[in-house]
Amino acid sequence: MQIDILTLFPEMFSGVLGQSMLQKATEKSAVNYNVVNFRDFADNKHSTVDDYPYGGGAGMVLKPQPIFDAVAALKEKAESKQPRVILLCPQGERYEQKKAEELAKEEHLIFICGHYEGYDERIREYVVTDEISIGDYVLTGGELGAMVVVDSVVRLLPEVLGNQESHMKDSFSTGLLEHPHYTRPADFRGMKVPEVLLSGNHKFIEEWRNKEALRRTLQRRPDLFDKIKLTAEQEKWLKEVKKDVE
Incomplete structure (x- = not known):
């Protein structure tokens, strides 16, 4: 399995992916990790990836261009041209073991880890195949959520666990989901x-x-x-x- 992770803080993953079962999975050639700083894909001289939300409001919104282009570049290099593109988001479907088992059957997963107030809605509509939430609470970014999902998926890959039968025995402020966000360009x-x-x-x-x-x-x-x-x-x-x- 190929796992690409788009993040503004790639250093957060070095310890997690290099330890325990996640490291053993790479040693057994069950998975290859590729952590990408999507700021590298920004098309402006200041490498900015966020902007103020249209309509006003607090916080900043991630721009579509860096993420669109980063995902496109990863797809272009991939053997599988139809990867699952996963957005870590409080508005996504509640993550459960059945979803982990579903994702473990894929050849290529791309995780998008956001920060700030939210994502430009066009990222959800035109890039993402899956939106996942690990619970009804808000983190500072999607990195920890991605680590949770990656761990739960990789351990299900063939030959990663010593005993293949082990995993088979494993057992908000307004109250509403948030509205869509958009930022420049219009x-x-x-x-x-x-x-x-x-x-x-x-x-x-x-x-x-x-x-x-x-x-x-x-x-x-x-x-x-x-x-x-x-x-x-x-x-x-x-x-x-x-x-x-x-």
Whole structure:
């Protein structure tokens, strides 16, 4: 298996990948790790990989260009042209053993580890095949999540564990998922930012963000609605969203 990891902090992985079963897996030629600093793919003289979010708000958003180009370069060099591209994200599907077993059957995995407020939404829509969350909490970045997933997958590869039967016996602030994020450029290779975010009308932007948060929660984690109390306005928006989804 080929495992590529895109990160702004490659040094975080040196100790983890060079120890225990993860190291033994490389010694047995079961896996090859390639840790890449995607800042190297930035196309500007300052090598910046983030920018302010359209519509305003706190934090910075990872730009699409460095990650798009980094993934494209990895695919170009790969023997398998259809790798699974995994985004570590609190909004992803809850990680479970069945997912580890599924990923362990792949030839090539690419992990994207983000930082800052979030990712430009076009990364999710056009690059990523899987979004994974290791739990309902927020870390400073995706690196620790990637380590968890890599460890759980690699140990399932043939001949990594001494006993092949061992693994067979192994046993948020608003309460909603967050709305999509976008940053510059407004038109990236024909993929455009929603017009409302460029309008400058903060009332419309806030309404769009609320509706999109409701939509994403409805589609991905409807169980969260059992744990929160919506305002009258959110209830109205949720009814509108349900009509769109139906």
